[in-house]
Amino acid sequence: NAGVTQTPKFRVLKTGQSMTLLCAQDMNHEYMYWYRQDPGMGLRLIHYSVGEGTTAKGEVPDGYNVSRLKKQNFLLGLESAAPSQTSVYFCASSQTHSTGTDTQYFGPGTRLTVL
């Protein structure tokens, strides 16, 4: 049981390049999330998904796209990377909100640098 995994762990891009970050979870969770963490800003929600085939915008969605084609995977795309997208990206997953107490489980993070 690997929990939540993220690929890649590190990446350096040039301005204007594109890339996709992959998140996978093996806990059969319905909900998945993408966050970014910046110094002094805490974790901010980029996009999230409440089930296979669904996506929704979070707090800071501009410049990112996501897809949830399979329940276990949640992809985060940067179509044209900018230096402002230099950050550490975390993926998380949780069960349904039936009890309201389900916590989110986080992956180890992807450190992205855009030059």
Place this chain on the structure above:
Amino acid sequence: DQQVKQNSPSLSVQEGRISILNCDYTNSMFDYFLWYKKYPAEGPTFLISISSIKDKNEDGRFTVFLNKSAKHLSLHIVPSQPGDSAVYFCAAKWDFGNEKLTFGTGTRLTIIP
């Protein structure tokens, strides 16, 4: 606008003493609060939570206190151990089918041996 605030970026505590981490929030809709712990190069891990219908929740060495009138919560760690050195994030959500968490900026706790 920061709806969840952790005003102390860092805190140092002697091993064996009590660590108290504070968190304030502005959104009165929040009714569920969580603390996450994060080690370097790892993702955050869930530590403890509290519902707004309670004012205290305890789990071993960790206790979270909630003061709704002051919109304030605190995490107490007693006794503090070197392994508690980490960044602690406070998070909040409102519990109407909404799984979105709003995080604070974090407090780096250092336990001095």
